[in-house]
Amino acid sequence: MEHSKSTGNFLQTIIEEDLASGRVDRVVTRFPPEPNGYLHIGHAKSISVNFGLAEQFGGHCHLRFDDTNPEKEAQEYIDAIQEDVRWLGYEWQGDVRYASSYFEQLYAWAEYLVEQGDAYVCELDADQAREFRGTLTEAGRNSPYRERSAAENLDLLRRMRQGEFADGTRVLRAKIDMAHPNMNMRDPILYRIRKRHHHQTGDAWPIYPTYDFAHGQEDAIEGITHSICTLEFEDHRPLYDWFLDHLPVKSRPRQYEFGRLNTSYTVTSKRKLKQLVDEEVVDGWDDPRMPTIAGLRRRGVTPAAIRRFCDMVGTSRANGVADVAMLEHAIRDDLNENAPRAMCVLDPLKVILTNIDDSVNDLLIAPRHPGKPELGERQLPFSRELYIDAADFREEANKKYKRLVLGKRVRLRSACVIEAHDVVRNAAGEIVEVHATAIANTVGSDPEDGVKPKGVIHWVCARGGSRATVRLYDRLFRHPAPDRGDTDFMAQLNPDSLRIVDCAIIEPALAVASPGERFQFEREGYFVADSMEHSADSPVYNLTIGLRDVWENAGGAG
Structure with missing residues (x-):
């Protein structure tokens, strides 16, 4: 041969x-x-x-x-x-x-x-x-x-x-x-x-x-x-x-x-990984925060991304430490290319479109992937009540804020332009509803009056959406070398490595997805339907990786 x-x-x-x-x-x-x-x-x-x-x-x-x-x-x-x-x-x-x-x-x-x-x-x-x-x-x-x-x-x-x-x-x-x-x-x-x-x-x-x-x-x-x-x-x-x-x-x-593969912000000693499992710091060997292949799989990482990372690192005669950002880059690139798009609101704030009748129950069409028409389209229910993320609304803001503001316009992703005009508060003075107007004939086009929206936000219809549990994972360790030298690796654990959101609202396609199916939640990151716990009646999604690396900017190196 x-x-x-x-x-x-x-x-x-x-x-x-x-x-x-x-x-x-x-x-x-x-x-x-x-x-x-x-x-x-x-x-x-x-x-x-x-x-x-x-x-x-x-x-x-x-x-x-x-x-x-x-x-x-x-x-x-x-x-x-x-x-x-x-x-x-x-x-x-x-x-x-x-x-x-x-x-x-x-x-x-x-x-x-x-x-x-x-x-x-x-x-x-x-x-x-x-x-x-x-x-x-x-x-x-x-x-x-x-x-x-x-x-x-x-x-x-x-x-x-x-x-x-x-x-x-x-x-x-x-x-x-x-x-x-x-x-x-x-x-x-x-x-x-x-x-x-x-x-x-x-x-x-x-x-x-x-x-x-x-x-x-x-x-x-x-x-x-x-x-x-x-x-x-x-x-x-x-x-x-x-x-x-x-x-x-x-x-x-x-x-x-x-040279063996070592990555920053990671422990790969089997003895130490077993300690994390035995002491219930994590929820087993396949916990999505673990650097195990089982953990990476449950987190939604693909085999192609791992193989790509191994190729990027290369094979040499010398030991070294690969920046975990290289792995994250390989994961992000792979999912950006292949993951269908969907919408999920993690911190729901209700929006009432006051000029739409309560009987309206439309279906809008959106691509499953903007760069892959062969993946087809998805239907988005649209009616008078919907949810946006609470961070996407302010009563007033400067010109740099490109989301919904009272008296300003914003486009709902794959839907119409809306303009906010009022809020409803609870007894504690917290905003619980935003009242807005849907601008007519603006699905897929700009308003005829020439007043363009300041930005685009994601949303989910209150009538067609489902409640879901979303697990937001971060790096398990704060230190780039948690188990080297005199470092006590258990002292370097990131207390914010897992945050559970149990009130997220997801679009219909996410509720009926199969366990292990991956998506880009638009404007949020890449997520996977949990392989062990996800079902249509009780959707559970795990964060695979964010849309961009914000670790260093957030001071994650601690």
Whole structure:
């Protein structure tokens, strides 16, 4: 198969050279998440890299769960990860794979290393092991159990396998070099005793391999050609290669690292995200404020926007922090192009058109999208009573105010021009109604008397509109780096990250929309019908993103 030369990133160049030289015939990559939480925006980058490269070069990508730590793993996470990968538009080759599917082979290779004198059973406890390991500037010391015979180590390992010993009393370690400058090479742990029920293998195993021991061998078993990781695994590559050098594997994968995707105003540590869920700071892993793929999906972000963002960030050898405004730009651009338009009044103020009879019940026509006539039109009920946003009316204002003012004119979006002439107040002196006149024959045209309206406002007919709950989301954190350095990420939470409006009025099309359907609420922002709670009888909409970035102007960086 021939592939055109790209001008892309360094991984594309490596693959092109490998294909041209004949080192590989077909590209095979893998995405190996640990099922201990939901995937986040950083994982979306890894997914796009691994699946995207396989797709670009006509190869395959495997989905393999790194399920070597049953204490923190769950079927819920396995199911969610599969949904996320598919939602982003990718499909893995063959069946879903699991590290646990290879436990017998990995254990056999552990025995092989013991028999070759390359691994031993160690009985140091955790504190002793830390002390013997040394530091970045001081060499470690050999364990007193390092020189046991192969026969004795093999007997101990088999007894570990049979469940004879308690958790934490013994580990299997590789025998490499306790003075090695790379700490990962100082006799790393291969197996530890953990008598835990496993979601795939049940109670069959009282010992589990470490990620470092399992990863390279799994790649070899599956014929992975390019094992692509983020940069935190760069120091683990010598160990990855050491295992492949010392075991009778049938293929030789190679590991490459790229800079992980970090975004400002965001936390992507799974431990910290789980803390937000466990402490009920958010309403679950799919809360629209979360940087999880599930959260972004529920907020109304599209797969196309996320993939576009990953392309914008690029793939390099260096870590960096992408401005979250780039993600917001990609989301806004995508929705501006594709989201139908509709009207919603978030803070309703009633307007009475005094020159229209109460029996009038017209239907006006408006485009679903001004730039896409193929999306068709929508009907807008129009009658004597309607609602506008309270911020769109003042009794008096200067010339810069382009909305409804007593004695002035304004156009109702896709409808007629009106002129306000009076207000009604309640006992507290608050304005509860505006009385206005509808200017005749002004639907789609300017008034014949030449007095042009000062602006355009949105509205919803009182008779045809429905009440809805609208959730207005903002960034979850106030600080651009909420979990870096000495920063306490919980102290950086934005108290205004969610505001719930339960008295919004929406046009008819929004009430009957399907869960997950996205719209631009004209003059307000982009919204999505909540995938879990929206119904025609009880509409619920989530704010995806505003029409423009007002964060910096509003002092959001705090």
